[in-house]
Amino acid sequence: MLELKELVRDFDSNRAVDHVSFRVSGGRLTGFVGGNGAGKTTTMRMIMGVLAKTDGRIHWDGEPVTAADRRDFGYMPEERGLYPKQSVLSQLVYLARLRGQDAAPARAHMLELLERLGLAEKSQAKLESLSLGNQQRVQIAAALLGTPKLLVLDEPFSGLDPHAVDTMAELLREYADAGVPVLFSSHQLDLVERLCDDLVIMTRGRVVGQGTADELRHRDRPRFHLVTGSPAGWARALPDVTDLEELPDGARVELRPDTDPGLLLAEALRRGPVHALTPLVPSIADIYREMTAA
Amino acid sequence: MSAMTQTPETDTETAPAPTAPVSSPEAPRPRTRTTRSAAPWRIVAAREIQVKLTNRGFLVSTFVTLALIVGAIGLQLFLADSMGKITVAVVDQKSGQIAGLGEKLARQSDQDVTISVRQESSADAVRETVRSGEAEAGLLYEKGGWTLLGDTGQNDVAATWIGAAVQNSALAANAQDAGTSMEALSKGAQLHHTVLSTDKAPEGAVKMTAYFFGFLFYLASVLLGSALATSVVEEKQNRIVELIASSVPLRALLVGKIVGSTLLALAQMTLFCLVGAIGLLATGETAILTDVVGGMGWFLVFYVVGIAVLACLYAAAGALATRSEDVQATTTPVNAVTALVFIIGIAASGGMREILSFIPLTSTVTMPARVLAGEVTWWEPAVALALSLAAAAAIVTLSSRVYRRALLQTDRKLSFGQALKLGD
Numbered sequence: 001m002l003e004l005k006e007l008v009r010d011f012d013s014n015r016a017v018d019h020v021s022f023r024v025s026g027g028r029l030t031g032f033v034g035g036n037g038a039g040k041t042t043t044m045r046m047i048m049g050v051l052a053k054t055d056g057r058i059h060w061d062g063e064p065v066t067a068a069d070r071r072d073f074g075y076m077p078e079e080r081g082l083y084p085k086q087s088v089l090s091q092l093v094y095l096a097r098l099r100g101q102d103a104a105p106a107r108a109h110m111l112e113l114l115e116r117l118g119l120a121e122k123s124q125a126k127l128e129s130l131s132l133g134n135q136q137r138v139q140i141a142a143a144l145l146g147t148p149k150l151l152v153l154d155e156p157f158s159g160l161d162p163h164a165v166d167t168m169a170e171l172l173r174e175y176a177d178a179g180v181p182v183l184f185s186s187h188q189l190d191l192v193e194r195l196c197d198d199l200v201i202m203t204r205g206r207v208v209g210q211g212t213a214d215e216l217r218h219r220d221r222p223r224f225h226l227v228t229g230s231p232a233g234w235a236r237a238l239p240d241v242t243d244l245e246e247l248p249d250g251a252r253v254e255l256r257p258d259t260d261p262g263l264l265l266a267e268a269l270r271r272g273p274v275h276a277l278t279p280l281v282p283s284i285a286d287i288y289r290e291m292t293a294a
Numbered sequence: 295m296s297a298m299t300q301t302p303e304t305d306t307e308t309a310p311a312p313t314a315p316v317s318s319p320e321a322p323r324p325r326t327r328t329t330r331s332a333a334p335w336r337i338v339a340a341r342e343i344q345v346k347l348t349n350r351g352f353l354v355s356t357f358v359t360l361a362l363i364v365g366a367i368g369l370q371l372f373l374a375d376s377m378g379k380i381t382v383a384v385v386d387q388k389s390g391q392i393a394g395l396g397e398k399l400a401r402q403s404d405q406d407v408t409i410s411v412r413q414e415s416s417a418d419a420v421r422e423t424v425r426s427g428e429a430e431a432g433l434l435y436e437k438g439g440w441t442l443l444g445d446t447g448q449n450d451v452a453a454t455w456i457g458a459a460v461q462n463s464a465l466a467a468n469a470q471d472a473g474t475s476m477e478a479l480s481k482g483a484q485l486h487h488t489v490l491s492t493d494k495a496p497e498g499a500v501k502m503t504a505y506f507f508g509f510l511f512y513l514a515s516v517l518l519g520s521a522l523a524t525s526v527v528e529e530k531q532n533r534i535v536e537l538i539a540s541s542v543p544l545r546a547l548l549v550g551k552i553v554g555s556t557l558l559a560l561a562q563m564t565l566f567c568l569v570g571a572i573g574l575l576a577t578g579e580t581a582i583l584t585d586v587v588g589g590m591g592w593f594l595v596f597y598v599v600g601i602a603v604l605a606c607l608y609a610a611a612g613a614l615a616t617r618s619e620d621v622q623a624t625t626t627p628v629n630a631v632t633a634l635v636f637i638i639g640i641a642a643s644g645g646m647r648e649i650l651s652f653i654p655l656t657s658t659v660t661m662p663a664r665v666l667a668g669e670v671t672w673w674e675p676a677v678a679l680a681l682s683l684a685a686a687a688a689i690v691t692l693s694s695r696v697y698r699r700a701l702l703q704t705d706r707k708l709s710f711g712q713a714l715k716l717g718d
Contacts, residue, residue, distance in 0.1 A: 081532040081534045
């Protein structure tokens with residue numbers, strides 16, 4: 001498990017990361033979302049040791065993270081790049097060797113991975129001769145050298161074609177299912193919603209929300225869509241209703257937390273027919289907008 | 295959202311087969327980590343060498359330089375061969391004898407000189423032959439005196455040896471007229487030479503060797519320097535360095551690059567020297583070779599250390615650049631230093647040379663020159679070497695710090711000071 005505690009990073013007088021704390025647990029996909037300049041890349045660079053931290057702690061399995069730990073972390077930097085003039089396989093093997101792996105097993109593993117990514121035939125080609133999409137796939141392979149204990153991926157889906165997005169998503173799921181903690185940042189909130197078990201939302205250097213997707217969805221007051229066939233402004237008078245938006249066929253109602261929606265339903269039935277009472281679950285995008293708007 | 299819309303691929307890549315669970319991390323894959331794998335800097339150095347050896351630019355520049363060396367030796371051979379062969383146009387037999395005597399005197403002095411005589415009918419014909427270039431010189435005996443003719447200038451071989459022959463024969467004739475002999479005339483006119491410090495190399499040889507190694511050093515810097523700086527900035531430019539920095543300390547990356555480039559430069563220089571030495575042997579210029587070999591040991595040691603210091607400087611210069619286009623600008627100061635080392639190394643003497651022989655880089659040429667000249671005690675080169683090594687270590691530390699700090703500054707070129715001021 002990776003754990004950040006009160007992590008801080010200053011650039012001159014500008015605080016880019018402000019007392020950030022969160023966990024990336026084994027077996028879970030953790031989505032890291034936030035606008036441009038929110039501090040996600042800086043945080044990830046500090047996790048990988050590319051950038052020094054100003055303050056705070058980074059722990060791996062309860063102990064301060066070491067350089068040896070980091071050699072087992074798979075990393076995809078925000079700024080992509082490999083050697084353009086070197087062959088795909090040879091540079092991946094080189095990177096694996098720098099991470100302390102032996103050439104022969106690294107080579108076998110990389111060939112396997114390239115096959116998986118549909119690049120087996122291109123393994124001897126120079127990187128620059130590949131299409132942009134295929135170069136991105138090689139970058140994915142570079143993040144999965146050896147047997148990573150943790151994956152830190154900065155915008156892994158950006159620039160990928162739809163096929164590669166699917167492959168990437170599946171790979172991440174597989175690694176998570178195998179017990180590897182996976183942290184990835186993304187602007188594609190629909191993808192985050194589809195994939196993530198946990199979420200960390202950052203804005204202006206601070207974490208403004210974190211937890212499982214479900215926790216985040218339900219941490220606010222529950223909302224319901226009441227359909228009665230006619231405007232239902234009467235519900236405003238009920239004691240547990242905190243907000244109401246009248247609609248031509250009913251109303252959108254917000255209740256006090258921990259309120260039984262059965263009371264609302266009973267009152268509605270007393271007044272006439274009820275076609276539906278549906279809980280309104282916010283999308284991750286809604287939650288994100290709400291949290292980062294403040 | 296229409297994320298699943300097909301986008302046309304730009305080449306014939308095949309779609310990946312996402313269902314194949316080939317590398318499922320669940321399957322216990324054999325651990326690829328070994329208990330103790332090669333040091334990162336060695337892996338970097340090996341890649342550096344491998345990449346260079348398959349780089350067309352590097353191979354071409356090596357072969358071009360080799361061709362230049364072979365060409366220069368060939369040219370020298372040709373010039374030496376043709377310089378000693380001259381034709382002298384004459385009218386009478388007496389002139390022909392003088393020319394023959396000139397050749398004989400030259401041979402006695404171990405000079406490879408051949409003087410061919412070309413008989414002409416008149417003095418005017420001799421002048422015409424010289425003017426047309428068919429003979430290098432003309433020899434005429436007119437009005438009781440000898441005249442050596444040249445077309446646009448005096449031919450040195452003719453002037454030296456025909457001059458000696460004329461003098462010799464006149465002296466002999468005069469001696470006979472005076473009723474004495476040549477031996478009696480030249481008695482007491484010989485000067486004997488004695489060299490006191492036979493253990494020291496002659497100043498000429500010292501200069502020659504310093505010049506030779508100074509030039510090699512300069513050549514190496516031209517070949518090694520910008521290539522190393524470029525290879526350092528390339529990793530920054532193509533962003534792979536962030537991935538590398540997450541695996542190994544940047545110091546290991548820099549050391550590996552420096553070691554790889556230095557080894558290659560030394561191999562290149564060895565090749566050039568071998569070809570040069572074979573060339574000198576082939577041309578029979580063994581005297582130069584003997585002089586140079588005498589000082590070779592110390593020069594080699596200082597040369598290796600000097601190249602390493604230089605490589606560190608070039609690596610630092612490369613680290614400051616953001617794109618390969620900036621390398622020209624950031625390496626200019628280092629290029630200037632290298633040129634100075636060469637110029638100072640061959641020009642300095644006396645107290646100045648003594649001071650410079652302790653300063654890293656300038657010591658590369660000046661200290662071995664002093665060793666060769668026999669001016670030093672044993673500890674002096676040792677101290678100079680230690681200083682050079684310390685400088686190399688300091689430069690690597692500093693430049694890896696600069697590199698680390700400039701690493702994520704991909705938007706602009708930095709000065710050394712700016713880079714040091716950046717936080718880690």
